[in-house]
Amino acid sequence: MWPPLHQISADGYDLQFATNVMGHFLLTHLLVDNLKAGAQSLPEQKSRVINTSSSANYLTHRIDWETLVDGPKRRAWFSTTEALYHQSKFANVVFSNELARRYGDEGIISISLNPGNIKTELLRHKSSVIQYLSQYVLYSATYGALTQLWAGTAPEAAACNGMFLAPWARIARPNPCTDDPAVAKKLWDWLEEHTL
Structure with missing residues (x-):
């Protein structure tokens, strides 16, 4: 989380x-x-995909497509690792919603969620002051999997296709901008082009 801007993937992506x-x-x-095959073999006729987003999905309203690949705009002074993180978590929800739309009728349940503010090593690139202050507002790592486990295993969660969960396994409303079908299609197409 929040790596230095010079750290990119082997293929040059953020x-x-x-x-x-x-x-x-x-x-x-x-x-x-x-x-799909697994869904057909289960009594409930459903498989699940859980996408871990965060509360950061609320901190942006769009995907800045020019910052997904390393280049001048991504490295510009106004492009921060925090902003890049926010848009990745926004995109997690967009992807999860689109997966729900595309495959829900074939037995694939797609749920996105915020696991909560958890004490992990993910803040290792932040200043020592931020790391020190964080210990007072973050929850123990033992809480970190509660929402994911509920989403992936609870019988009630099988009815949560296309939904967003907040800590601790509560149905919540994500950023309303994450539910735009045009943005979802553009993201899906971009991901197909850049990963397949």
Whole structure:
């Protein structure tokens, strides 16, 4: 989370977008046939894909397409690692919603969520002051998986296709801009072009 701007993926993509969005998309794409088959073999006739976003999805209202690949705009003074993180978490929700639209009727349940503010090593690139202050507002890592586990295993979560969960497994409303079908199609097309 929030790596230095000079850190990019091996293919030249913003490291956070490559990790948080492109990797999830590619893995899901590779598993779609298995997810559909798995859904047919289960009594509830559903498989689940859980996309971990964060509260950062509320901190932007769009994807700045020019910053996804390393270049002048991504490295500009106004492009911060925080802003790049926010848009990756925004895109997690957009992708999850589109996956729900495309495959929900084939038994694939797609849920995005905010796991909560958890104490992990993800703040290692931040200043020591931020790291020190964070310890007073972050929850123990033992809480970090609660929402994901509920989304992936609770019988009630099978009815949550296309929904967003907040800590601790509560249905919530994500950033309203994440539900724009035009943005979702553009993201899906971009991801197909850059990962497949």
